[in-house]
Amino acid sequence: MAGYRITESYEDLRKQVRAFAAEIVRPLVPIMERDREVRHDLAKAIARQGWTSATVDPEYEGLGLGHYAKTVILEELARENGAAAAIAQAGIIPTGALVHFGTDEQKNTWLPAIAAGDCLPAIDVTEPGTGGDVLAMRSRGERVDERTYVLNGRKVCVGNSHVATLHLVVVRTAEGSGGLTAFLVEADRPGISCPAHVPFLGLNGFSCGEVALTDCRVPVANRVGEEGDGLLVAHAASILYGRPNLAALSLGLQQAAWEGVAERVKDERLRVHQTIQQRIGDIHRRLITSRVVLYDAVNRLDNGLACDEELIAAKLEVVKAAETTTREALNVHGAREGLFVDHPAERRFRDAHCIEFPAGTSDFQRYRLSLEALGRRNRPLSERFATPRQRAEVPA
Structure with a gap:
């Protein structure tokens, strides 16, 4: 596997993804915003890191790091650019379906290719x-x-x-x-x-x-x-991978929005303004809450606990929080920065809204949670498809 090597520390992993994002992704962002075209080169660069194999067992040359580490990867990519994280997360979903439903021949054929970056699935x-x-x-x-x-x-x-x-x-x-x-x-x-x-x-x-x-x-x-088995394959991929993946992407956008706001209010006139202070407090609160909700859910998933409800709730809460936070960030930046398409705050606002729809809208997540709350469910997919290999071995 080429690129930034994964170590056994979540913090080292976070730093490595951040370094890749700064070196490879950041220079492409202005070009992507200008051209609005598919970036095949960025997709290949992300695939070569092997991150789409984060939950694939080393038996198939995957990273075997689990869902918690996968969340770190997606958060850090989204902190730099939502499209880069979207490429990675979209490849992780079908990879997860192969892990759980593929035949031995399919796994031996495709999972090593995904880990090596020779295959990017959809x-x-x-x-x-x-x-x-x-x-x-x-x-x-x-x-x-x-x-x-x-x-x-x-x-x-x-x-x-x-x-x-x-x-x-x-x-x-x-x-x-x-x-x-x-x-x-x-x-x-x-x-x-x-x-x-x-x-x-x-x-x-x-x-x-x-x-x-x-x-x-x-x-x-x-x-x-x-x-x-197609309905089961689709549902398992969506609940176990799609929803937490999109929540991780939204969390990264929130983190970037918070950092942008913190930089903006170095201006003393803004720092002492009561309305701005309240906005900052709410932005920080949503970020903390989102981080706790999401990482608790994926930690449960790594440990084989029933957590379908937590995964659905994470997608609902973190995505909505990102939409609100990126909009509030525009207000803090003001017309001088927030209304121009070449400013990161405006880009994050658009990107955050796009995450509302995949793997079920917020209305659909509420509907699914109502079914869970009323007990109209089968054995939780998170428990049904948990295996010892799925559990993270990377120390926090």
Whole structure:
């Protein structure tokens, strides 16, 4: 694995990611904001660090550091730039699905490649007009013989859509909740394509676009789990990886916003202003609360404890806190800085808003929490998929 070597200390890890972000990411930010194009070079640089294998066991050449360390990585990348963290987190989600649902052959083929940076994966679930309703998907997978499926359909809001070398695609193979199935589809396989990248509100440099499947033939060996396991694969990936990943990204944006505000109020006129003091107090409170909520949740996950509710709550609380904090930071900076597109405060505000939607909006998180609170749930996914290898061995 090239790049900054991971050590056995969380603080050393934090410093190493921070050094990478300053050296590699920071010079690209003005270019990404200006051009609003997919940064293939940044995606490759992040992949080469091996960070998408943070929760992959060393048996498959992964880092084996656990979810706590993964959170440190994503927070520090987002502290520098939201798009860089988005690239990493989008690759971690399908990697986690492979860890839990992949066959031995799939793991031996793809996990070492991910760890080495030779493969950057994406997960393709959402479809036009369906939003977070996974069961409403219309993409189809038809088994045409003993060895082959043919996939057809459209996926949207696919993180790493244009830079991924491997797609974990969920399609419908039968009716009902047990009719979804997941497949691995190589990006160069005939029948899979990506329309032109369309920039959106924030996270400039990150690709989150459309993927089209047109008579795409995949072997049965590329099926992840059994036929009908697709809903479970999608839900486990979202709850165990997607939601805490996005919370980590939001936490990094909050940290950067706080640091920007602290620098701004070195101006004595602002420092003594009561309204500004109150804003600063609220920004700092939200940052502390977000950090406690998120790191407690991923620590529970690393230790095999049931924590679905905590992971869902972390995504809800930290994302909303980041939206509020980055908006408040604009008010502290004022029109001189906060209203211009080349200022970091404005960029963080846009980036934070983009994190509201993936892995379920805040309204959806509230709905899921209501089901958990009312006891309408199966065995928690966090407990069901916990393994000794999943537990972090890096000292705090």
